[in-house]
Amino acid sequence: MSFISYGKQFIDSNDLKSVNKSLKESKLTTGPIVENFENQLGSYLGNNYTIVCNSGTSAIYLAFRAIGVDKNDIIIMPAINFVASYNVAKLLDAQVYLADVDPETGIMRPEDVENCCKKFNIKKIKIILVMYNAGYPLYAEKFDKIKKKFKSYVVEDSCHALGARYIVNKKTYKIGSCKHSDISTFSFHPVKTITTGEGGAITTKSKKLYEKIKILRSIGISRHENHWKYDVKEYSFNFRISDIQCALGISQLKKIDKFLDKRKKIIKNYFTAFKNIKSIYLIKHLSGYKSANHLCLLKLKNFDLKKKDLFFKYMLKKKILLQYHYIPIYNFSVFKDKYHAPNAEKYYNKTISIPIYYSLTKKQQNYVIKNIINFFNEYKL
Numbered sequence: 001m002s003f004i005s006y007g008k009q010f011i012d013s014n015d016l017k018s019v020n021k022s023l024k025e026s027k028l029t030t031g032p033i034v035e036n037f038e039n040q041l042g043s044y045l046g047n048n049y050t051i052v053c054n055s056g057t058s059a060i061y062l063a064f065r066a067i068g069v070d071k072n073d074i075i076i077m078p079a080i081n082f083v084a085s086y087n088v089a090k091l092l093d094a095q096v097y098l099a100d101v102d103p104e105t106g107i108m109r110p111e112d113v114e115n116c117c118k119k120f121n122i123k124k125i126k127i128i129l130v131m132y133n134a135g136y137p138l139y140a141e142k143f144d145k146i147k148k149k150f151k152s153y154v155v156e157d158s159c160h161a162l163g164a165r166y167i168v169n170k171k172t173y174k175i176g177s178c179k180h181s182d183i184s185t186f187s188f189h190p191v192k193t194i195t196t197g198e199g200g201a202i203t204t205k206s207k208k209l210y211e212k213i214k215i216l217r218s219i220g221i222s223r224h225e226n227h228w229k230y231d232v233k234e235y236s237f238n239f240r241i242s243d244i245q246c247a248l249g250i251s252q253l254k255k256i257d258k259f260l261d262k263r264k265k266i267i268k269n270y271f272t273a274f275k276n277i278k279s280i281y282l283i284k285h286l287s288g289y290k291s292a293n294h295l296c297l298l299k300l301k302n303f304d305l306k307k308k309d310l311f312f313k314y315m316l317k318k319k320i321l322l323q324y325h326y327i328p329i330y331n332f333s334v335f336k337d338k339y340h341a342p343n344a345e346k347y348y349n350k351t352i353s354i355p356i357y358y359s360l361t362k363k364q365q366n367y368v369i370k371n372i373i374n375f376f377n378e379y380k381l
Contacts, residue, residue, distance in 0.1 A: 056187025
């Protein structure tokens with residue numbers, strides 16, 4: 001059995017043709033293929049204000065800059081989160097507070113934001129950053145009330161959630177439509193549902209934010225239409241993505257429904273296999289929320305970090321790579337303040353990601369299942 005990763009890209013002949021064709025175009029960056037990808041992605045998400053950039057981290061940065069994060073502005077984000085958004089906030093000199101999470105899903109709830117504000121006596125929030133862990137858009141519609149209370153923006157870290165949906169009053173919304181948020185951000189890293197190699201996207205419901213993000217994406221430059229002259233309106237960096245990458249993105253986007261369906265089937269196969277194993281289980285999703293199933297999170301009963309590490313090493317010997325999503329941000333050495341989020345710790349101790357990606361065969365899935373069951377039998381856990 002060849003090595004099985006927790007996630008990987010799928011590239012077919014159509015992707016190769018699309019990329020090869022783009023190399024013959026007169027523009028390799030900031031050209032018509034970039035605009036075409038933005039239009040197609042915006043159409044899929046139901047949002048005309050869609051901008052693509054060079055990474056998911058850049059998307060977060062552009063979102064924060066467009067909103068106008070200044071020194072000492074307060075940003076609240078979940079303790080279970082990829083560190084990129086925390087790094088961006090700190091580099092912008094914001095005050096960052098980490099809210100605790102639902103111990104089952106690792107997702108921050110509105111009441112977690114409220115509790116964080118009470119704990120640190122916070123009266124006003126610049127940004128509430130929500131992160132849809134594993135692609136599960138839980139509570140997507142529930143931050144409106146708290147947003148108004150604290151006069152804040154809601155930014156969605158949707159890097160896991162391309163294709164995720166939620167239902168409000170019998171109406172279905174896609175994550176990225178920004179019907180209940182101000183900005184949504186995405187990543188096209190190779191382990192994500194679709195890839196551009198590296199890449200990201202930002203969607204918003206605000207024309208003003210959209211126009212500002214476009215300027216910030218390209219070194220703060222505003223160009224006069226059909227003229228050589230340009231102005232510099234903001235201090236910024238080059239966050240542009242190439243037409244070559246976007247050619248891959250367009251080809252990948254055509255397959256997204258197929259990709260999402262396969263992930264759903266893999267989850268179902270795992271769910272069936274583990275339903276009678278007392279020591280482990282998969283999260284049951286609430287009705288009204290349709291996950292993108294970016295990750296498959298295996299919940300481990302009666303586990304601590306030592307047992308989790310033992311499990312990780314056992315599977316690695318079997319050529320199966322598991323992953324931690326995520327280590328609580330305050331556990332990293334860069335985090336200087338003393339902090340503890342009990343639910344985040346519970347989630348981290350008892351959750352691990354197992355392989356899920358489009359090209360994962362049934363044979364490979366069954367090999368993963370067999371070795372997970374063997375581990376629990378062998379160690380009598």
